[in-house]
Amino acid sequence: GAGVSQTPSNKVTEKGKYVELRCDPISGHTALYWYRQSLGQGPEFLIYFQGTGAADDSGLPNDRFFAVRPEGSVSTLKIQRTERGDSAVYLCASSWSYTDTQYFGPGTRLTVL
């Protein structure tokens, strides 16, 4: 079946703008994760959803970052007042449950000018 999909694949925005990044998990996966990966680094955990609720948002760097998963499937990561330091690849992953293998999507490359 289809894997995790993310849109857009690339997003270029200007400092101070608002962006939304979308993740479509594997069908049936109840757990969904957002990570951020900077060049030369490993993925950095941002937030984890179990169903519709954010089970752990301890990785969100500040209150400019927010994520939702209203129907327990698609998730949107929202970044307000973007800063140049937000530039990175934003990865989404999903799994059957938090103990199961996480399958990553192709990522969205965000560039803040």
Place this chain on the structure above:
Amino acid sequence: GQQVMQIPQYQHVQEGEDFTTYCNSSTTLSNIQWYKQRPGGHPVFLIQLVKSGEVKKQKRLTFQFGEAKKNSSLHITATQTTDVGTYFCAGPGGSQGNLIFGKGTKLSVKP
């Protein structure tokens, strides 16, 4: 906070040579996972180790989990150009679902 460290950061080998990357955690892990990320790609799950001292093999890849469950290694025998990529280890963070990744070891293979 919990940290996962990997060495070396880079490894350049001639095709056919062996390769090993090492992973160390600042805390005891319930499990450790390994991922491979090809250039321009996304992390792909390779394996999970759970038991102390566990050794698992996947063709030319051998994964080990230390007795104290704080370190792990990935060894590739007779590397091929298809092995090129960055290999990450990851362990559970402080809460459910939270994976802490190492910085990865970037492997390049010269034909």
